[in-house]
Amino acid sequence: MAWRMSTRTPASVAAGLMAVVLVGGAVVLPAYASFELLGELSILLTMLVLAQFWNLLAHHAGLVSLGQQAFVGIGAYGLFAAVIAYRLDPLPAILVGGASALVLAIPVAVLALRLGSVQFAIGTWVFAEAVRLGVTQWNAAGGGADLSLPLEAREGMLGADWVGATFDVEAAAARDILVYWSALALAVLTVGFVYRLLRTSGGLGMTAARVDLVTAQSVGVRPARMRWMVFLAAAFGTGVAGALIFLQGARVAPDTAFDMVQWTICVIFIVVIGGLGTIEGPILGVLAFYFLQRALVGYGDWLLAVLSVLAIAFMLFAPRGLWGIVHAATGLQLFPTRRRLVRNRGEVPPKKAAGN
Amino acid sequence: MRLENISKRFGAAKAVDDVSLDVRQGEALGIIGANGAGKTTLLDLVAGQLSADAGRIELMQRDFTRASAARRCRLGVGRTFQIPRPFEELTVFENLLVAAAHGTGRSERAVAEPCAQVLEQTGLMSRSDTPAASLSPFERRRLELARALATGPRLLLLDEITAGLTQSERDVILPIIRAQGAAIIWTEHVSRSMAALVDRLMVLDQGRVIAIGKPEQVLASREVRETYVALEL
Numbered sequence: 001m002a003w004r005m006s007t008r009t010p011a012s013v014a015a016g017l018m019a020v021v022l023v024g025g026a027v028v029l030p031a032y033a034s035f036e037l038l039g040e041l042s043i044l045l046t047m048l049v050l051a052q053f054w055n056l057l058a059h060h061a062g063l064v065s066l067g068q069q070a071f072v073g074i075g076a077y078g079l080f081a082a083v084i085a086y087r088l089d090p091l092p093a094i095l096v097g098g099a100s101a102l103v104l105a106i107p108v109a110v111l112a113l114r115l116g117s118v119q120f121a122i123g124t125w126v127f128a129e130a131v132r133l134g135v136t137q138w139n140a141a142g143g144g145a146d147l148s149l150p151l152e153a154r155e156g157m158l159g160a161d162w163v164g165a166t167f168d169v170e171a172a173a174a175r176d177i178l179v180y181w182s183a184l185a186l187a188v189l190t191v192g193f194v195y196r197l198l199r200t201s202g203g204l205g206m207t208a209a210r211v212d213l214v215t216a217q218s219v220g221v222r223p224a225r226m227r228w229m230v231f232l233a234a235a236f237g238t239g240v241a242g243a244l245i246f247l248q249g250a251r252v253a254p255d256t257a258f259d260m261v262q263w264t265i266c267v268i269f270i271v272v273i274g275g276l277g278t279i280e281g282p283i284l285g286v287l288a289f290y291f292l293q294r295a296l297v298g299y300g301d302w303l304l305a306v307l308s309v310l311a312i313a314f315m316l317f318a319p320r321g322l323w324g325i326v327h328a329a330t331g332l333q334l335f336p337t338r339r340r341l342v343r344n345r346g347e348v349p350p351k352k353a354a355g356n
Numbered sequence: 357m358r359l360e361n362i363s364k365r366f367g368a369a370k371a372v373d374d375v376s377l378d379v380r381q382g383e384a385l386g387i388i389g390a391n392g393a394g395k396t397t398l399l400d401l402v403a404g405q406l407s408a409d410a411g412r413i414e415l416m417q418r419d420f421t422r423a424s425a426a427r428r429c430r431l432g433v434g435r436t437f438q439i440p441r442p443f444e445e446l447t448v449f450e451n452l453l454v455a456a457a458h459g460t461g462r463s464e465r466a467v468a469e470p471c472a473q474v475l476e477q478t479g480l481m482s483r484s485d486t487p488a489a490s491l492s493p494f495e496r497r498r499l500e501l502a503r504a505l506a507t508g509p510r511l512l513l514l515d516e517i518t519a520g521l522t523q524s525e526r527d528v529i530l531p532i533i534r535a536q537g538a539a540i541i542w543t544e545h546v547s548r549s550m551a552a553l554v555d556r557l558m559v560l561d562q563g564r565v566i567a568i569g570k571p572e573q574v575l576a577s578r579e580v581r582e583t584y585v586a587l588e589l
Binding site for chain 1: 403404405424425426429430434435437441443444445446447449450453454455457458459460461463464465468469471472475484485503504506507
């Protein structure tokens with residue numbers, strides 16, 4: 001074998017090492033950080049998860065969804081149902097939230113994945129509203145009123161005793177640490193999953209199908225299969241994130257759980273200003289979102305107005321977002337997916353190509 | 357590959373009208389005809405971009421009349437488009453990689469070496485990391501051919517692959533085609549360069565086959581000369 005394929009770059013190797021150090025630092029952060037900061041980081045990490053999955057859906061699979069709030073809400077209600085009705089511990093119940101969203105996504109996919117892009121966007125929005133209305137009318141789910149997690153479930157969470165003893169904190173703080181670690185694990189797994197997926201031949205096929213569907217099919221790409229997989233994976237991940245978000249507050253209501261502005265519009269903002277189509281973009285975008293939120297904390301709905309104007313400005317003047325600006329200036333790629341043909345060591349250099 | 361009584365209509369117009377033919381392994385069949393004769397529609401029907409209104413398509417003695425384009429590719433049908441359609445966001449190598457991995461069902465790692473061979477064969481090795489969007493028209497044409505070859509075709513469909521090329525550019529492309537062991541169905545508007553390379557030649561007129569046989573016999577036939585008096589034969 002004279003040739004092999006590689007995606008690795010010097011920057012990606014350095015980024016990998018840096019990521020290990022950062023994640024390691026993030027794991028031990030509860031020993032040093034305030035609980036307010038841990039709470040904010042938990043929200044930030046779950047927003048990053050939502051942004052990564054929306055980016056995967058919209059850019060890579062060509063599925064611009066305006067209904068991701070349905071999966072956030074169902075994830076949250078799945079967790080609450082598992083804890084309240086089945087007395088499950090809240091930590092494993094997070095996965096029940098994801099599974100609930102996954103189950104809901106299957107019939108949605110059957111219908112929505114047959115639609116064109118515009119109809120898909122509208123269809124997912126309508127579906128999310130229908131789910132919100134259904135949950136509002138469902139007595140077992142509170143009939144539109146708030147549901148709270150039982151105190152014993154919150155304070156007796158799996159591992160809370162160990163965390164409380166290790167960090168010398170009370171039960172409520174131990175729960176916050178567990179939620180923060182769960183959010184961190186989910187964010188790391190999500191970024192890893194998206195990066196891995198984009199480096200598979202399925203990921204490359206998905207890109208080809210987005211660029212030119214007819215030609216992609218003519219070289220053997222079966223985009224429907226990948227779109228199904230991405231839609232279901234995004235539903236599961238978004239459901240898990242929803243479960244985590246509402247576990248933190250220990251309270252859920254339909255209007256907050258299925259809030260389109262919070263769980264879809266703000267996520268689109270994060271992706272647009274960070275950089276659509278890259279893994280790095282949503283990471284920068286979520287940081288920008290966090291600092292903007294802090295800067296405009298006393299201005300209520302003005303935050304949304306500022307976000308909207310900024311998003312439009314980015315679409316017009318910097319369509320590749322903040323990461324696009326960084327990449328153009330430095331050439332940096334932390335998560336490279338570009339495949340290159342590399343000659344194996346010890347092989348003779350390639351002949352000069354003919355006939356250009 | 358065998359076509360039996362294939363027809364395709366677009367509204368009132370018959371694009372392909374009751375066409376039957378077969379192509380054996382390693383054989384090269386040329387198809388000529390004026391604009392609108394049905395050449396590209398016929399290739400679209402074989403490759404699965406269009407479905408036939410009537411008739412039957414067999415590949416390797418199995419009925420694939422209703423099979424998807426992707427499935428046909430995996431079974432060995434590779435094609436080029438009349439107007440090159442590279443995946444512009446991808447590099448030249450990635451264009452081949454996606455075709456090789458999906459067209460053969462093998463892993464990217466396993467097809468890297470065959471892709472390298474096709475790049476060398478088509479003279480695109482020095483452009484392997486170049487985004488396809490920045491290729492010249494001639495390079496796009498070569499990439500079109502290279503991508504079809506990367507799928508490992510047993511039946512190669514070439515849609516006016518030399519259209520718009522200069523003679524020197526054709527001199528680069530034609531030996532690559534000639535070196536293929538696959539069966540070939542090759543359409544061209546201008547026939548001279550193709551006639552010297554194919555085993556049989558077929559002439560289409562308004563979707564119907566008006567002649568098929570040895571190239572020199574077909575080109576010499578009176579009906580073909582009368583129908584295609586305006587063509588450079």
